[in-house]
Amino acid sequence: MFNIEKYSKVKSVSEAVSLLEKNPRARLIAGGTDVLIRLREGEEDYTELIDIHDLAELMDIQKRENGDISMGAGVTFSQVMENAIIKESIPVIAQAAGTIGGPQVRNVATIGGNICNGAISADSAAALFVLDAVLEIERVNGARELPVREFYLGPGRVALEHGDVLKAIIVKQENYAGYGANYYKYAMRNAMDIATIGCAATCKLDGEVIEELKIAFTVAAPKPMRAQTAEDGARGKRVTDENIEKIAALVMEDLNPRDSWRASKNFRLQVIRILAKRVITAAIEDAGVQR
Amino acid sequence: MRETISFVVNGEHYSKNIDVRLSLLELLREEGLTSVKHGCGVGECGACTVLIDNTPIDSCMYLAVWVDGKTIRTVEGEIKDGKISQVQQSYIDAGAVQCGYCTPGFIMTSTAFVEKHKGQNVDRDEIRKEHAGNLCRCTGYETIICAVESCLKD
Numbered sequence: 300m301f302n303i304e305k306y307s308k309v310k311s312v313s314e315a316v317s318l319l320e321k322n323p324r325a326r327l328i329a330g331g332t333d334v335l336i337r338l339r340e341g342e343e344d345y346t347e348l349i350d351i352h353d354l355a356e357l358m359d360i361q362k363r364e365n366g367d368i369s370m371g372a373g374v375t376f377s378q379v380m381e382n383a384i385i386k387e388s389i390p391v392i393a394q395a396a397g398t399i400g401g402p403q404v405r406n407v408a409t410i411g412g413n414i415c416n417g418a419i420s421a422d423s424a425a426a427l428f429v430l431d432a433v434l435e436i437e438r439v440n441g442a443r444e445l446p447v448r449e450f451y452l453g454p455g456r457v458a459l460e461h462g463d464v465l466k467a468i469i470v471k472q473e474n475y476a477g478y479g480a481n482y483y484k485y486a487m488r489n490a491m492d493i494a495t496i497g498c499a500a501t502c503k504l505d506g507e508v509i510e511e512l513k514i515a516f517t518v519a520a521p522k523p524m525r526a527q528t529a530e531d532g533a534r535g536k537r538v539t540d541e542n543i544e545k546i547a548a549l550v551m552e553d554l555n556p557r558d559s560w561r562a563s564k565n566f567r568l569q570v571i572r573i574l575a576k577r578v579i580t581a582a583i584e585d586a587g588v589q590r
Numbered sequence: 591m592r593e594t595i596s597f598v599v600n601g602e603h604y605s606k607n608i609d610v611r612l613s614l615l616e617l618l619r620e621e622g623l624t625s626v627k628h629g630c631g632v633g634e635c636g637a638c639t640v641l642i643d644n645t646p647i648d649s650c651m652y653l654a655v656w657v658d659g660k661t662i663r664t665v666e667g668e669i670k671d672g673k674i675s676q677v678q679q680s681y682i683d684a685g686a687v688q689c690g691y692c693t694p695g696f697i698m699t700s701t702a703f704v705e706k707h708k709g710q711n712v713d714r715d716e717i718r719k720e721h722a723g724n725l726c727r728c729t730g731y732e733t734i735i736c737a738v739e740s741c742l743k744d
Contacts, residue, residue: 300611301653306591308655328653335613335651336632352656377645401723402699403648404633490722491634 301338305347312356312437312464318349319462320439325349327464329357329373330408332400333416357411357466360384366472369435372411372465376423377402379410389470391480391499395426398484401491411465414447417455424451424523425499426482428515431474435467442466451522478503478511479586481578485570487561494518495562498574500582507588509533512546514579519554519571528552529575538588547575595658599623600667610655614640614647617654618664625665625694629725636724639695640664646699648723665694668701676741677701684737688728696724696734704741712742 305325309315319325324347328334331352338345351357357373360382368388370379376396379385385393399405399413399422413423414434424447432447439462447468450458459465478501486492497517503510512533517523529549536542556567596605599621608617615638618626626649629637633648640649641663668675677700680686687693703720717738718731726734 300609300616301613303591303611306610308593331651331653332633335653339631339651350653350655352653400633401636402720403636403639403646403723406645406647407652490719 301335302341302346303338303348306350307348308350308352309354312351312354312466315349315351315354315464316437316439316462319464322347323461327351327415329412330375332404332408333412351464357409359467362388366476368470368472368475370410370468370470372415372467373409374411376400376405376408376410376413380405389426389430389475389480391426391430391482391501392423392470395422395482395484395497395499398422398482398486398494398497404491410468414450414468415457415459415465417451417453417457419451419454419520419522420494420497420518421523422482422484422494422497422517425497425515425517426480427468427470428523428525429480429499429501429513430470431513433469433471434465435469437464437466438462444469448525453521475501477586479582479584481581481585483574483578483581485574493561496556496567496570496574498571498578500578502579502582502586504538504583504586504588507538509536509538509542509583512579512582514550514575516550516554516571516574519556519567521555521557524553526550526553526575533579538583543576543579543583547572547579550575593655593658595655597657597659598661600663608654610653612654614649614652614654614657614662617657618649618662623664623666627691627694629691629695634725635692635695636699637692637695639698639724641698641702644702644705646702646723663698663701665697668697675701677704677737680737680740681734684733684740686730686733686737688726688730692724692726692728696721696726699724700734700738700741703738707742710742714739 328348357371359371379396380393427447434445480501482499500514515525532549533546558564591610594607627637629635633651638649
């Protein structure tokens with residue numbers, strides 16, 4: 300039995316927002332794959348729950364008339380992997396979703412939960428970063444939008460205030476149309492593991508010249524990060540082995556991996572170097588240039 | 591804190607007033623469905639796998655109240671008219687059972703997999719990937735994969 304002291308099942312996001320407003324101790328539970336584990340471990344912060352599990356309002360995936368794609372925060376990773384719109388337009392999200400946990404976890408864990416818990420290893424984060432996703436956050440006085448790059452504040456900390464509910468994740472057409480993309484999760488095991496380093500990239504080419512490269516890493520800094528210096532260095536460069544080496548070498552300018560029991564700093568640096576090259580190359584190939 | 595929920599387990603309708611603090615694992619075991627095993631309790635090992643609306647989930651980290659309106663399948667319900675299912679028989683034929691603790695969870699994962707991919711050409715990697723949420727500490731994976739493969743062929 301979980302140590303739940305207060306529990307309310309809500310029927311809408313607005314009901315969740317108003318209940319959160321009334322109770323400063325209340326927390327949201329969606330898929331439960333994090334919250335229930337924490338409860339089981341006896342964490343007292345999670346004993347008063349507002350349940351948004353299976354809330355239809357949060358489970359919609361649609362392409363808007365302007366081509367932007369909106370994913371409800373309560374969509375599970377399995378739904379992300381199987382959704383036709385996502386597979387067609389932003390397959391890098393489906394690719395990242397497929398690396399999370401195992402099948403049973405992916406069948407209940409939600410994409411919103413994956414970023415709201417602030418884990419620096421979140422597999423969906425790197426993909427959302429390179430797609431410049433925008434978060435739709437609901438609160439008592441209305442909704443606001445926040446770029447995902449401004450969402451993470453530090454390990455386990457995100458820019459949500461008490462009373463905020465992440466409603467949807469938006470990927471604008473200008474950030475996926477014409478881009479190739481790739482995600483690679485380096486972990487010790489192929490399943491049921493947390494990333495040692497995660498890396499995603501999107502790339503837009505003009506013939507054999509890189510028009511725009513976006514590259515992001517997880518577990519390579521105190522929060523998921525874009526490697527801005529490498530991105531700037533890539534602009535206008537021809538696709539050659541030498542240039543890819545040079546761009547990949549620049550990613551370290553913006554990263555600062557740490558030692559932990561999972562991996563040493565030096566090992567992570569090595570993985571970052573290898574992944575940068577591998578993922579940039581794969582994104583370029585996906586954009587249409589055979590290497 | 592109690593809630594009344596209705597659900598179906600192995601074809602049988604239930605309407606129960608339950609404590610909201612219960613996991614689905616606890617609810618099912620209290621109902622006598624002890625094929626559902628308590629392994630790690632944190633969604634790593636898959637011993638507690640059941641199908642909810644034909645999708646495998648870890649019942650240890652799933653609130654019992656969430657099954658309201660849903661259909662649950664456990665190994666107990668896979669026996670029809672005194673006959674075990676094709677997946678169960680194939681596990682026996684392949685020798686895919688050692689100590690047996692992980693077996694009911696594996697059987698449910700395999701059952702969902704076989705129903706989804708019946709008649710398709712599925713490689714062993716795909717079978718492994720879709721069974722990655724179930725651990726067998728007797729390391730009987732090879733025979734389990736053979737069992738699943740044989741079900742897809744028939």
